[in-house]
Amino acid sequence: MAHESTDAARTLTFEIFRFNPEQPEVEPHLQSFELDETPYMTLFLALNRIREEQDPSLQFDFACRSAVCGSCGMLVNGRPRLACNTLTRDLPDVIRLHPLPAFQLIGDLSVDTGVWFREMHRRVESWVHERAPFDPEAPEERMDDELAQAIYEGERCIECGCCVAGCGVANVNPRFVGAAGMNRIARFMTDPRDARSDEDWFDVVSTEDGVFGCVGLMACHDVCPKGLPLLEVYAYLRRRMLGAGLSRGGSNELLQIEAA
Amino acid sequence: MSASPYDDRVPRDLPDLTARPAVPSARSEALRQLFYELVSGVSGGALALFMWGHMLFVASILTGERGFDWLAEGLEKVYVAQPTVFAIALLFLVQAVMASRKIPAQLHERRKMREIAAQLKQKPSLPANALRLKPHLESMLWLWQVRTGMVILVLGSFHMVLVGIDVLTPLFGERTGIEASSSMARVGAGLWLLYALLLVCVEFHASVGLYRLAVKWGVGSRLSRGTLLTLERVIFVSFLGLGLFTLVVLAGWIDPPLALLLESSP
Numbered sequence: 001m002a003h004e005s006t007d008a009a010r011t012l013t014f015e016i017f018r019f020n021p022e023q024p025e026v027e028p029h030l031q032s033f034e035l036d037e038t039p040y041m042t043l044f045l046a047l048n049r050i051r052e053e054q055d056p057s058l059q060f061d062f063a064c065r066s067a068v069c070g071s072c073g074m075l076v077n078g079r080p081r082l083a084c085n086t087l088t089r090d091l092p093d094v095i096r097l098h099p100l101p102a103f104q105l106i107g108d109l110s111v112d113t114g115v116w117f118r119e120m121h122r123r124v125e126s127w128v129h130e131r132a133p134f135d136p137e138a139p140e141e142r143m144d145d146e147l148a149q150a151i152y153e154g155e156r157c158i159e160c161g162c163c164v165a166g167c168g169v170a171n172v173n174p175r176f177v178g179a180a181g182m183n184r185i186a187r188f189m190t191d192p193r194d195a196r197s198d199e200d201w202f203d204v205v206s207t208e209d210g211v212f213g214c215v216g217l218m219a220c221h222d223v224c225p226k227g228l229p230l231l232e233v234y235a236y237l238r239r240r241m242l243g244a245g246l247s248r249g250g251s252n253e254l255l256q257i258e259a260a
Numbered sequence: 261m262s263a264s265p266y267d268d269r270v271p272r273d274l275p276d277l278t279a280r281p282a283v284p285s286a287r288s289e290a291l292r293q294l295f296y297e298l299v300s301g302v303s304g305g306a307l308a309l310f311m312w313g314h315m316l317f318v319a320s321i322l323t324g325e326r327g328f329d330w331l332a333e334g335l336e337k338v339y340v341a342q343p344t345v346f347a348i349a350l351l352f353l354v355q356a357v358m359a360s361r362k363i364p365a366q367l368h369e370r371r372k373m374r375e376i377a378a379q380l381k382q383k384p385s386l387p388a389n390a391l392r393l394k395p396h397l398e399s400m401l402w403l404w405q406v407r408t409g410m411v412i413l414v415l416g417s418f419h420m421v422l423v424g425i426d427v428l429t430p431l432f433g434e435r436t437g438i439e440a441s442s443s444m445a446r447v448g449a450g451l452w453l454l455y456a457l458l459l460v461c462v463e464f465h466a467s468v469g470l471y472r473l474a475v476k477w478g479v480g481s482r483l484s485r486g487t488l489l490t491l492e493r494v495i496f497v498s499f500l501g502l503g504l505f506t507l508v509v510l511a512g513w514i515d516p517p518l519a520l521l522l523e524s525s526p
Contacts, residue, residue, distance in 0.1 A: 168399060207293050231485070238297075
């Protein structure tokens with residue numbers, strides 16, 4: 001149902017959220033811009049043209065233009081997407097742009113995803129916890145190709161924040177790790193180089209801010225611009241946590257909680 | 261004159277905060293969360309499965325009053341029906357408490373979740389000039405699960421009290437136990453309205469709940485989400501259809517269509 005870009009060129013109306021926290025006297029509002037559509041125009045191109053031709057004060061983020069850096073996440077007609085890989089021809093004549101919710105607003109369409117992700121990484125300790133001190137002389141440990149692919153799949157997250165912005169729970173509970181956090185946890189859980197056992201993970205993951213905070217709206221999976229299998233990650237973590245809770249006398253403790 | 265508890269000049273015995281840890285250990289808290297999650301999933305799943313069996317029992321009215329009474333009496337004679345009422349009532353309360361722990365307490369939080377669900381459109385690319393598209397499916401299903409859950413809590417409690425009185429006392433009908441005649445009289449007199457609403461809510465709540473449970477634990481992960489959703493809809497529509505038909509017969513608006521099955525036997 002995409003519009004043929006070769007057909008009569010459309011005039012697009014952009015309704016863009018405007019607010020600058022440094023000018024609080026100007027209320028948040030939607031500002032309209034009109035732009036003629038060009039072939040293969042992305043939202044990133046359109047926003048740059050608006051800034052160059054119509055309003056130099058418009059704030060939005062971008063860096064790579066190719067869905068790698070994760071800077072240009074925004075709400076496009078209510079849906080979290082990347083501006084750089086969204087073609088205007090796939091959108092209606094009226095395109096409404098808002099900044100991603102759940103993150104701190106910098107201005108207009110620009111949000112600070114960094115603070116949220118830094119806090120998440122700090123809590124998840126999302127780095128390899130080595131078993132032994134690093135030995136630069138030793139040959140690298142071998143890894144099964146399938147496993148390496150699985151870990152790589154988890155590493156494909158670009159931290160654009162779309163899954164967080166689309167998550168009902170993350171919008172209500174700022175401490176919830178969200179799909180990006182769970183994906184990160186699963187990535188290190190599957191990594192044999194990481195020294196953390198399921199018991200170590202259990203205290204962090206089997207919580208209301210962790211995997212059991214999720215109510216299962218599945219929006220994260222549907223909006224992920226990289227197509228990460230976030231629902232699989234979620235189910236995998238739940239099963240791992242069940243295993244960790246039941247193992248090593250955990251089942252006895254569970255019964256004690258039941259009795260209490 | 262006794263000392264006011266708000267008078268801080270009066271020395272009081274303060275609790276010894278060092279006697280035991282002020283906060284539970286992270287591990288026991290994590291175990292608790294896992295336990296809650298299991299109880300909520302298991303009680304919900306068990307109730308959904310029970311509702312299927314329940315539907316088949318009630319549908320015995322399709323064979324006429326004799327069939328219904330025969331089944332009810334049979335289950336009461338061997339003392340299956342009586343403890344089941346208590347067990348299901350308990351499970352019902354446990355599920356209500358456990359499932360509601362995921363519902364945000366504050367109205368503005370619930371409104372926020374509704375807004376997110378409503379603005380997240382199902383198919384972002386579709387019609388050219390419309391910003392009005394269907395909201396995100398699973399988000400809306402969850403919101404409706406919360407709403408139907410509230411309705412079930414009220415109407416289901418009412419129903420269970422009614423059935424409890426039926427099973428344990430001779431208050432309704434001629435004997436102690438569930439009887440087709442008194443049930444039909446009740447439903448026909450106007451309770452059909454409540455039961456129709458309860459039926460829609462229960463069938464929706466149960467089928468969506470099972471679907472979400474399957475996705476959450478990765479059960480049937482070999483099936484695609486689309487297949488699971490289709491399965492959910494087939495279950496919903498079949499049980500709703502059977503339920504509505506049963507309700508119409510219970511209300512006495514049409515004759516039991518399968519009554520001839522029992523008439524042929526001497």
